[in-house]
Amino acid sequence: MAVTIKDVAARAGVSAKTVSRVLNGEAYVREPVREAVLGAIEALSYRPNVFARGLSSARSYLIGLFLDDPTWSGYAAGLQRGALHRCRARHYHLLVELVDMEKPGFEAEMLASISALRLDGVILTPPVCTHEGLLARLETAGLPYVRVSPGQTPQRSGSVDIDDVAAAAEMTAHLIALGHRDIAFIEGIPDHAATPKRRAGFEQAMQAAGLGVRDDCIAAGDFTVNGGRLAGERLLALDTRATAIFASNDDMALGVMAAAARRGIVVPHQLSVAGFDDSYSAQIAWPTITTIRQPIMDMAGAAVDMLIDRQYRDEPHGPQWNRVLPYELVVRDSTAPPA
Amino acid sequence: MAVTIKDVAARAGVSAKTVSRVLNGEAYVREPVREAVLGAIEALSYRPNVFARGLSSARSYLIGLFLDDPTWSGYAAGLQRGALHRCRARHYHLLVELVDMEKPGFEAEMLASISALRLDGVILTPPVCTHEGLLARLETAGLPYVRVSPGQTPQRSGSVDIDDVAAAAEMTAHLIALGHRDIAFIEGIPDHAATPKRRAGFEQAMQAAGLGVRDDCIAAGDFTVNGGRLAGERLLALDTRATAIFASNDDMALGVMAAAARRGIVVPHQLSVAGFDDSYSAQIAWPTITTIRQPIMDMAGAAVDMLIDRQYRDEPHGPQWNRVLPYELVVRDSTAPPA
DNA sequence: GTGAAAGCGCTAACAA
């Protein structure tokens, strides 16, 4: 049988309650006793039974990550990985559940899962985190949730995000600094929260540099490689071609590079291409893509922290309620001064 | 407070034990009683507390997926997704945990996690699933585990795999059928179980077609884009260049395509390139890569089934103990007849 | 067929 708290108590020569105190970082344990207990825990490689704990206390030490099934991506993978790391550090566990927003009644099913599992909190990502009905139900059920990239209404819950506007502006400034004057932009899916922000950042930076944005140099896109390729074809077919194209995510940047290759346009010498996200695509592309790195793992970690800490100091809407983490401009091989 | 089994019992006018019987589909409950209980459950929208259940019984309804942190990949993501789907269908939950094989004593930590969580079973993937010490500990602990791509000793545990030899042979036959006679091959990491199998399949198919394999047309690789690029550079620099290159995974195929682009060699007209795995890379590449699709989601689903069903009919080494699922040759745009 | 009693391993409340 597995090691229990009694075994640890016996080995350390104390009561079970004392072991419990050490486990939960409670006060009133003398240092030598604490160390003896810690030693016994180590020696026995003891881990408290999550079920017993969950049954006797309010905490379950379980955090749920709800992922939208069809939208599965590198983004989701990075997020999960970050959450996993933080959970491990905090001695929590991550329960991953699939969400199918197409399915009617999916919210009820989610709530049922959550309550059966007594989750301490859940992490929501787009597009799940913008579903009004779901948020409302979570709130009436009193279930703590944190959203990553919450979009319009961050204050509504704990949230973690980056400043998309500033990031897009910085990328644009990078292109301008290289000497580009004529820069095209490819947008993302209209209903994604980041789409208008990234475009706004681009336009602000252009304006700040006293550069104009031609109407035919803003192309619609959909965050996919193929969408980027089509937009790229269109932009590259223009009579006066831009010397740089800023695609608002990496997959679309990859598509632009495919379109360029097809026309015999060499990146970056004849055309600079920039992306956004620092996804896997940006790293495996050839040449590698200049992009904006979102600290996705840190963001997930921050979300986990918010969920866990909420239980100790219940102060919603405090200063840390809506965190905006720093992004990073990653300059790689797809951008260079214009020919 | 949440609804408990007692509330249900009271409402149905029976004892808690009877409700428990209905919940677990046990025999010896008369139909009218059963219906009354079911009615009460429905009326109260009762959900048994997973913790209480797990604490008092052997089953936890939890399955663990242990993923090697650095090796995180699209493969792992697909696997998880498949497991998640099957778990949901079976009313189980998936707990994902990180493994760091570099860390000394990681096995002990894993075992501790598993016992703390009372997992009903765990799914292991490469490279974790080939760690002898870990398998031995799982076995002494009596913990059911299933391996995906188990390598050398599938019989040792339940396992799910594809026939790498046959798949590689089929890809090679595809290239030969297109008219290629001079085909190069890029190997994977030596200690990965699939590496020798894929090469064997390649050589068998060449031999079967009466074609020779030149020594300088077998290149070492490491399953990465860059490794593929380096191997590609080498192969393309040869005086008598092969007309097709079969890289034993998609990332390396992508690297080969980058090497070709650099030399101005057009794929597929001047060079055919084939990959393996049908990963994301194969789909976003331009041209898209001809590859072998592993039914990774089905494989994960099968692993979940083996773990769950084991509890009812404990018959290890039965006919379903080592499943080999069908792969699929996916012909895309990177392969064509030689110029 | 059904129910009463006794835990599962832990923590909350209360003593000491």
Add this chain to the structure above:
DNA sequence: TTGTTAGCGCTTTCAC
């Protein structure tokens, strides 16, 4: 500062 006593909500005996 530490230990004792009850449960948490369920399933497992083992009666009836």
